[in-house]
Amino acid sequence: MLVCTGFAAPDAKSPLAPWSFTRRDVGAFDVEIDILFCGVCHSDLHYARNEWQFTVYPAVPGHEIVGRVRSVGKDVTKYKTGDLVGVGCLVDSCRTCPSCREGLEQYCDAGMQGGTYGGTDKVTGEPTRGGYADKIVVDENYVLRIPENLDPAAAAPLLCAGITLYSPLRHWGAGPSKKVGIIGLGGLGHMGVKLAHAMGAETVLFTTSPSKVADGKKLGAHDVVISKHPEEMARHTNSFDLIIDTVSATHDLSPYFALLKRDATMVQVGAPEKPLPIAVFPLLLKRASFAGSAIGGIAETQEMLDFCDAHGITADIEMIPIQKINEAYERMLKSDVKYRFCIDMASLKG
């Protein structure tokens, strides 16, 4: 077994702390990666605190991983020692169900067994452990190539936050002559604004904070709407082809349904803990769809990274040493970050 060091939550109530653990040895098709950076996703916090009720402790979160290949198994063909690579939310999937065969591994019939954390390692039967660690072993088919031109730390959040927005933008046809709304300016929303703008869509940011108007415009929004001002909302009635909601707090969606065009779609990527009450009438009256979307498949994640390379897009990050992770979680809960924390894994040795 491969001995690793990292930070883990020992239980749902305690702060994350240093922990030494093992991963599987490098198999024939495996890539061993020295982790350089790991983005801090809101899911990490949910998982560390068992808010989704499936955490196995000690729990090592982290699924926005960028690093360099340290070694490869004997049958690996895609990567070699020294390559700059990434690992997102998936390290495996069943590989045989219809979704897996279509390259949509995120919708695998077997569920999230292949999750980077919270899944099960097929070789050892142990829980999978994420990127708050010095190294990780991943099957080459679930490893992404990080373009060398991108800042590797700022590229890390692309692997979850980036693909979570890129996939629905592509699926629902964001591009020139389309009008796209992004609700919420956090880790997810700021990627949505950058990506929709780069795809050529007319991009509108919805936020509740007037303090975010200037930032939204700087990130590429053509307009920023304060969603609690009805007269500002009314200016956009019946005009959107697509609205993506990144907010995970419970909030009223009906004012947004009124902004959709006929046959348009509102997509939920933020996941409120409690069921949302949905007013159906506004949907009926314009044949609108209310949809959900989760991360993206491996092929689409690579496509997104290459798109970001071509357009010079990365996340806006605040770098932290891993010793500050608990403080970062508290600040994340207050949305006190622009817009994603990223752990500098060199701090593990410090």
Ligand SMILES: [Zn+2]
């Ligand atoms: Zn995530």
Ligand SMILES: [Zn+2]
């Ligand atoms: Zn599958």
